[in-house]
Amino acid sequence: MRSHLLNDLTAEHYRRSVTEGVERVAAKLATTDRPFTGVTVDALTPRIDAIDLDRPLGDTSAVLDELEDVYLRDAVYFHHPRYLAHLNCPVVIPAVLGEAVLSAVNSSLDTWDQSAGGTLIERRLIDWTTARIGLGENADGVFTSGGTQSNLQALLLAREEAKSDSPAKLRVFTSEASHFSVKKSAKLLGLGQDSVVPIPVDHDKRMQTVALARELERCKRDGLVPMAVVATAGTTDFGSIDPLPEVAELCARFGAWLHVDAAYGCGLLASLRYRDRIEGIERADSVTVDYHKSFFQPVSSSAVLVRDASTLRHATYHAEYLNPRRMVTERIPNQVDKSLQTTRRFDALKLWMTLRVMGADGIGQLFDEVCDLAAEGWKLLAADPRYDVVVEPGLSTLVFRYIPAAVTDPAEIDRANLYARGALFASGDAVVAGTKVGGRHYLKFTLLNPETTTDDIAAVLDLIAGHAEQYLGESLDRAS
Structure with missing residues (x-):
């Protein structure tokens, strides 16, 4: 077991293991085509519960294969341009390198x-x-x-x-x-x-x-x-x-x-x-x-x-x-x-x-880009009759609510927005957040990814509207 301790005798083992892990993650990042798979708690829990932690696999490659099944495949990937939910940013490479250094030295x-x-x-x-x-x-x-x-x-x-x-x-x-x-x-x-x-x-x-x-x-x-x-x-x-x-x-x-x-x-x-x-x-x-x-x-x-x-x-x-x-x-x-x-x-x-x-200007340029993106997103929402947008953004957040033309009941509109958010998450096509304004349910984009475009925002708005209309149509069918 001493062979797994990081020290002067195991430096080569460390290099091989970390390199294999980095390659796996890099491949995953390069091939991720949506921010989430839509996996449910009920589907993922049995896979993790089935793992016997008292029976180690003993091999880095085998553990990484297992990790793909229980984590990497179904992780929520903040680097994807259609992750628009919480205050989670994509990370810059120099910082990830710093993370590797500080973890190994462990000061x-x-x-x-x-x-x-x-x-x-x-x-x-x-x-x-x-x-x-x-x-x-x-x-x-x-x-x-x-x-x-x-x-x-x-x-x-x-x-x-x-x-x-x-x-x-x-x-x-x-x-x-x-x-x-x-x-x-x-x-x-x-x-x-x-x-x-x-x-x-x-x-x-x-x-x-x-x-x-x-x-x-x-x-x-x-x-x-x-x-x-x-x-x-x-x-x-x-x-x-x-x-x-x-x-x-x-x-x-x-x-x-x-x-x-x-x-x-x-x-x-x-x-x-x-x-x-x-x-x-x-x-x-x-x-x-x-x-x-x-x-x-x-x-x-x-x-x-x-x-x-x-x-x-x-x-x-x-x-x-x-x-x-x-x-x-x-x-x-x-x-x-x-x-x-x-x-x-x-x-x-x-x-x-x-x-x-990168320098401070490099960081500032990235943050300015997401603030600019939010300003453009606000214009899209303000011009879209399907949506009510709350305030013009001071930073990079947009809070809005789908307003169907044929429905006036605020509670039913609440349910449509909640359904749309949940259905979007389940699809894995995009991730958005939610909050309440004046006691009513609203949706939220938190834009922290400079790779996100106004086309991404427009596409997600169409997805939200589609899910909301599906719910309202099914609700009408149930009522009749």
């Missing part, structure tokens, strides 16, 4: 003596990102597992910085369209059930600052503490960007921590043409970025950034076996001093490789 980014140069690379990328945001010379941050963890850590820091004698008095303000992790974080942080105050959004799904001002004033009047305002730069459903300069002004006036959730919109930090859409982000106290959404990185690659490095002390605990206090005075850089995690992958390497091969 742990909690302490210097487990990572050495990895620590310095991560710190350099944090500095690079905070400079792009404009947080100032005293800024800092740390890589995380994703936007949910980043939002949690940001609100932890905000809670600890808030001047309050009771957690029950703390309030967090965020738009109705913000990410669910804001409420989840408040619960995990032990704040009261009513601690998150939802702020109405305008027609473009952006936080209404007049309503925010009113709620902040009420908070003060009631003797409560405005712990934080969470503004969103790219909501999950609509890609909407809150009016950051105005929100920042209100935070300064009422003494609230400003957190900007830019998990989606962080791609604008590299944009060549649309950077101005997040003006005001430089005034944030903390920022969430998800490189694995709009920097075309493999999961996971994310970070939480802060204006004042000293606030990260609220996540610091010292253990004698790991990061004793003396290391601070000895100027030994331990990232665990800033992180909610202890053992942590060297995910920063993927972004480092990407920047060193």
Whole structure:
């Protein structure tokens, strides 16, 4: 069994095994003609359940053959231009190369003596990102597992910085369209059930600052503490960007921590043409970025950034076996001093490789392309009498609803849209997402693939309409 340990004696075995795996995946990517096969849970579960994990195959080729049957054949492939569903991007090759390197070396980014140069690379990328945001010379941050963890850590820091004698008095303000992790974080942080105050959004799904001002004033009047305002730069459903300069002004006036959730919109930090859409982000106290959404990185690659490095002390605990206090005075850089995690992958390497091969402009060009595609898709939807489109996109998301000419019952229209989404997924021809707007079911394109074209969008819209009409026709037959 020692022959399977990766070391100096098994380097050739490693090379052969990984090469065979890469060739299998490359062949699969090259021949994939749709984003999904349409396999069902009931069809796939018995194949996986039948595998006896206590009886190893003992051969890499045999395992890869088996993997083809239980995973590769039926995976959902985000690189396909008709995958239009969630915030999943196709990944760039330099980042995938970085993934291979970091997995093999297996550095742990909690302490210097487990990572050495990895620590310095991560710190350099944090500095690079905070400079792009404009947080100032005293800024800092740390890589995380994703936007949910980043939002949690940001609100932890905000809670600890808030001047309050009771957690029950703390309030967090965020738009109705913000990410669910804001409420989840408040619960995990032990704040009261009513601690998150939802702020109405305008027609473009952006936080209404007049309503925010009113709620902040009420908070003060009631003797409560405005712990934080969470503004969103790219909501999950609509890609909407809150009016950051105005929100920042209100935070300064009422003494609230400003957190900007830019998990989606962080791609604008590299944009060549649309950077101005997040003006005001430089005034944030903390920022969430998800490189694995709009920097075309493999999961996971994310970070939480802060204006004042000293606030990260609220996540610091010292253990004698790991990061004793003396290391601070000895100027030994331990990232665990800033992180909610202890053992942590060297995910920063993927972004480092990407920047060193493509540069920030290369990333920005790709993100600009999907924003342009969404603008063209919006024009298609706005001109198509079969569809109602909600808002003009601020990033690369389109939310719309099929509206049949002969049906007026909103509940029946809901069912037609739900059916169309499910039937499309089952066919494997395309994958789209769904959400609710005003209590009604809508469909959603999240466009993060520069290879997707307006022809792809038009074709998928025709497929959706066809499935919806099929449902409505069958429904009419049942009724008669």
